[in-house]
Amino acid sequence: GVKERSTGKVHAVVANKNECGKQLTGKQLFKVLHKICKDNTTVMTDQFSDYNILDKDSEKKGKIVVTQYEGSVIEETGLVKMDLLGLKTLSIIKGALENIRLSRNIEINIDTIPMDDPVTYRLYGEGKTVGTFQFESAGMQKYLHELQPSTFEDLIAMNALYRPGPMENIPKFIDRKQGREPIEYDIPVMEKYLKDTYGITVYQEQVMLLSRLLANFTRGESDTLRKAMGKKLRDKLDHMKPKFIEGGNKNGYTLEVLEKIWADWEKFASYAFNKSHATCYSWIAYQTAYLKANYPAEYMAAVMSRNASNITEITKLMDECKAMGIMVLGPDVNESNLKFTVTAAGNIRFGLGAIKGVGEGAVQSIIDERAANGLFTGIFDFVQRVNLNTCNKKNMECLALAGGFDGFGELKREQYFVVNPKKEVFLETLIRYGNRYQMDKAMVTNSLFGGENVIEVSTPDIPSAERWNDLERLNREKELIGIYL
Incomplete structure (x- = not known):
């Protein structure tokens, strides 16, 4: 939740975006000066300058107040930092739904579409993802055709794996799904958290859960491990290794196996990705694929409208329409x-x-x-x-x-x-x-x-x-x- 420093009151983080908006209304919002991403916002309920060194963003001619703390340490000052991302894909989905309403007189609630739609998975399996979110690159199309995804979990995993580093695990992931390679676990109980990814560690959350299962890490310790991996904090990882080996050994696992697991995790730390992020992106991606598969003209019209000023993109989309028979x-x-x-x-x-x-x-x-x-x-x-x-x-x-x-x-x-x-x-x-x-x-x-x-x-x-x-x-x-x- 979000804690108010002045009153100590904690606002619960809720799933409903309208409720979130109501709870944050009236709070002071300040842009955070961040070397990597400048679209972060910090929330305060009292005098911000009591807790931060403030400045005015020179790029915006002093119109936006910023904190001078670097983004990676802002939370250590007691504040909550949130990344607020704007996606043009949401406008495309909205446009497609309006096109469907006008051309077919059908009202669709995009949040309630079936997640097991065979037409959508056929589109993914054929690699016909041009114009969809996150999955349209040529390399991704190739892997999708080889994988033949059949569940939403497959899409989440591909979204997380198709990045520098974890990409090397994609062939193994595909072979295991297709039965060409046996699914193996270093310790049998690891199947509980690795089954959906065919025995391959793909997400930060899997490491968190396995550290608690194998070595009795607390929730706080497993979250510290996640942060250390996500931010490549070598000192913290080295500090946590003895606790993992000791805890795992007490649970009856051999030092050799524990050392291997930790070594795999250290390698994994260089490209660790969180499942929650991959899930949200994959859900939006699935929505776009669903619309393209079931309402092709309406969806492609919305994509082209959103890219009307980009001639290169329009040319590519027109070629795709031709291939689709539109x-x-x-x-x-x-x-x-x-x-x-x-x-x-x-x-x-x-x-x-x-x-x-x-x-x-x-x-x-x-x-x-x-x-x-x-x-x-x-x-x-x-x-x-x-x-x-x-x-x-x-x-x-x-x-x-x-x-x-x-x-x-x-x-x-x-x-x-x-x-x-x-x-x-x-x-x-x-x-x-x-x-x-x-x-x-x-x-x-x-x-x-x-x-x-x-x-x-x-x-x-x-x-x-x-x-x-x-x-x-x-x-x-x-x-x-x-x-x-």
């Missing part, structure tokens, strides 16, 4: 929203907001008009209805070049840019026509006189144009979208 269609003023969306046919439509030069305000005006009065029937209907102050010439040029008007079929992209004798391109003629039409419509609507409300504004003639070759059209498309669609 078409990524170009932008369209009648189907696209601000972000990537799923069409009625189950494909993904490029978001208008991903087009360079088309601002969010212009996109929103198009979406609002479409929602209020239906789909646009053509380019003339478009300029008659859209707010041309918000969606201006520059915005429309970018929409035309990126293919946003291609769905109308009335004009080819090159026709919007034909220059007339007045030295204006046809797109300017369209905008002038749209402004005149909207002005006349407003006058007719506000007229005090009766009669038929007829708007007499002639539509401009569509000019002919020399057709752009494919390369020219694609280059303009790439300039605005960043990739060839």
Whole structure:
């Protein structure tokens, strides 16, 4: 729990994030100056300066108060240090759930999805994890294909093992799961805590539990051992070794076996990882894999929306969509929203907001008009209805070049840019026509006189144009979208 220094009251650490938020509300939060991670927060309930040497973070122009204690010793001053991590994956999951709601009219509680979903484990076993959390690297895909994970424990173990150091144990882990290598324990009772990892020590928690089982360590001593391993504190490890050997020997285990176990643990200390961290990350990873396996278009649309500004990532994700049998269609003023969306046919439509030069305000005006009065029937209907102050010439040029008007079929992209004798391109003629039409419509609507409300504004003639070759059209498309669609 979190203890208040001024009152001595202890606040229990609860699982419900809303309750946590209520209990921490009103407490003083200060950023901790940390050499490794600067996203740590220390909680105080009374005057912080009574217990810490404070400063102002120069990187933030003095706006954030920091403690000058180094991160590794801050807890020794009597404070509680917490790492607060922000993950864009949570936004991706939220976006995917919204896409599913809109496209399939299904509400999903992501926290109650089945943890034994065969479709999800098939995705892991095939190594098709591009776009999912934590498990998408090429090396991880290879190991997943070899492992054929079938339980959540397998995923947790792989998350902990796929790091420099423990990675060398992955082949042994896979061989033991597949029955190609016997599962062995230095002492039979160790199976109690090593069964889920096929006899291989993977987590700090396993060492803690085994130290208590084999050598009668107290909970406090086993936690000290965990810290010593996690922070590579050689002095503390050397100090604890005699106690482990002595305690294990009293329990009837031979010195030779105990020495081997301790030697294995010392080697393990160089890459020790805690299961709680691996479990939380694996749970988020599983959620992303579940969504990709069961709602592929909705999930990939959310991933692409979150990476819209990263052309390299978008290109990779588009290749993945192609491999999944999902078409990524170009932008369209009648189907696209601000972000990537799923069409009625189950494909993904490029978001208008991903087009360079088309601002969010212009996109929103198009979406609002479409929602209020239906789909646009053509380019003339478009300029008659859209707010041309918000969606201006520059915005429309970018929409035309990126293919946003291609769905109308009335004009080819090159026709919007034909220059007339007045030295204006046809797109300017369209905008002038749209402004005149909207002005006349407003006058007719506000007229005090009766009669038929007829708007007499002639539509401009569509000019002919020399057709752009494919390369020219694609280059303009790439300039605005960043990739060839």
